[in-house]
Amino acid sequence: MADFFEDDNLGSLLGDDDDLLKLLESVQDQQDKGQDIVIPGASDDEGSPDSSVKMPGSSEDAYQKILSDLNLDDLAATVSDQPAAAARSMDDYDKSIYGYPQLDEIEKGLKRGLNVSLYDSAELTFRQMREIRIGLEQRLDVSFYTSKYYKDVQMREIRLGLMQGLDVSSYARLIYSMPDMQRIHLDLLRKKYAQNPESIDITITDLETEATICTVDGGMEAYLKLKKSFPDNFERKKLEVLLNLYGLTTGLITEDKEFDPRTIKPGEDILIASGEPSVMGEDGWYEYLVEDEGSAPHMGEDGSIDYMAQRTYSYVQPGQAVAIYHPATSGKVGKNVFGMELPATSGKNLPRLSLDKIRILDDGVTYVSKKEGLASIKNGMLSIVEQLEFKEDVGYGTNVSFEGDIYVRGSVLESAILKAGGDIIIDGSVEAAILKAGGDVVIRRGINADGKGELEAGGNVVAAFFENANVVAEGNVEADYILNSNIFCKKQVMTHGKRSLICGGRIVAGEGIQTAIMGGEFGTRTDAEVGSVNTMHENFSKLRKRRKELEDEMEKVRDGMNQVLRKVGALNGRTNPIYLKLQDVLEQQKKEYAALQEVQDKMDDVIHKESNLYIVVTDTAYKNTRMTINGSSWLLDKDIERSKFFARGRSVSFEEL
Secondary structure (H helix, E strand, O other): HHHHHHOOOOOHHHOOOHHHHHHHHHHHHHHHOOOOOEEOOEOOOOOOOOEEEOOOOOOHHHHHHHHHHHHHOOOOOOOOOEEEEOOOHHHHHOOOOHHHHHHHHHHHHHHEEEOOHHHHOOOOHHHHHHHHHHHHHHOOOHOOOOOOOOOOOHHHHHHHHHHHOOOOOOOOOOOOOOHHHHHHHHHHHHHHHHOOHHHOEEEEEEEEOOOEEEEEEOOOOOEEEEOOOOOOOHHHHHHHHHHHHHOOOEEEEEOOOOOOOOOOOOOOOEEEEOOOOOOOOOOOOHHHHEEEEOOEEOOOOOOEEEEOOOOOEEEEEOEEEEEEEEEOOOOOEOOOOOOEOOOOOOOOOOOOOOOOEEOOOOOOOEEEOOOOOEEEEOOEEEEEEEEEEEEEEOOOEEEEOOEEEEEEOOEEEOOOOOEOOOOOOEEEEOOOOOEEEEEOOOEEEEOOOOOEEEEOOOOOOOOOOOOOOOOEEOOOEEEEEEEEEEEEEOEEEEEEEOEEEEEEEEEOOOOOEEEEEOOOOOOOOOOEOOOOOOOOOHHHHHHHHHHHHHHHHHHHHHHHHHHHHHHOOOHHHHOHHHHHHHHHHHHHHHHHHHHHHHHHHHHHHHHHHHHHOOEEEEEEEEEEEEEOOOOOEOOOOOOOEEEEEEEEEEEEEEOOO
């Protein structure tokens, strides 16, 4: 392999330009398929021709392998770093070799003091020359696209990417066709736009016309300002060409055939192009024709709760409409003046309602009741259920299971069992009974279970008070006060009103606890727990360490690429096989880095959510109360007033409200 790199001219090794292009295509194709790289004319250490160069497994191994095979000190530059432009004149150019358009581009460069040696080759068309000249005028790194093998439209894609501050190295490669370049270019532009739309805006001045073009609002509008009037022969088509040269392709004022650029006055800001904003589609939604009810009691302005607040229902007859569906609407993709599509999402349709007590009419959107019953909408869900009602107390030994709602006008006594597919509403009090509901449980006069009985709810649990109760809820748990009870809920535990108190027992909440008083002035042991044990931080530290290692590896690969460019030169260096291999290694590293970043972002979200978990005590947290947040605990050794408790590292801290 070393013999291959001793030849200082890739062209002489491969014979002609077509062979070079075939090699580049072969290398890319084999790398895409994960094959060994076969380089025609290369020799292995034993002198066998057409040997394979196998890319090592990791990016670091690839970097070390390539550098060990490459003797950079002996690698002669086919094109050295470009010197400053020598003082030349048009008399130095043979008119029989260059066409008039080519000579015109060279003359423009000489007049503006540009290094025309970067493009004065007769092998370049005048359009290729123009792309390099404009890049030099805009102080861009034209070495990315000075190769004669690029078509002028490919050069333009690379130049526009440089103007927009993009990393064009990902597509400034001969193995990419014009459509591929354009696709990658627009993908990069979309990613930059997503981070900050205004970051893709440009302000440039065309030196030939002295016209300044400025885009705003993420390329949604473009303005033109002249220092001097356009010449008399500068017609609408010429302005369109000028705008296209700087990437403006959509919503141009030149589309108006009546527009005459010669009427633009110097010093005026003219809206020269307008993008088309995207329109987001709206999600489908149900319009319910029944009352929206809530089983939870309402809180008054003084902080007290009206536990006797009555729930509302709509009584429906067979054939009565209960809901109308409004379908989702389609979105409309927009475009900015650069031709970049602005995403628009169509609205999402909701699934059909599937209740055995309703049916849909032929119009596909109207739902009607199939039977007589009580209809209500709660938490966005429609229900038509029969209600089981007890007009008096539910006595000892009663065992009832019902798929709908259970309404008890009296109280529920010891040893009674009530199971409901919907809600359980009790106007009176509850003793040591068993209550299980698929929805909410409301006990208007509270519960004293004497440490016995069970209460489980698929939704919220609300009571005037809890004493010696065992409660499990998927939603919130609310009361005036909680005494010597074991409460477990996925959301929040809250006490309200003048007697807002949690004293004794164990309170576990997934999202937070709020009360006025926690514990008792005589040291009653009370345990309050929020969140879960935090195991994220250790993994987060490991991820950050790997990212740092990967950054160092990527820097080494970039150094190797720069060494190739210094030895081989800017023009041919970017098509050198070694450079291309290093570039592919770098691309794999970038993908791993992006994947690590995605994982870190998810961790950040979880850590941020957990960092917002609190236990809030608006009056006093008494001594002998244990505060546990995300696995960190603190048994209070003193009374603390009006404070918010939170996890900090592996301990619990607090701050005054």
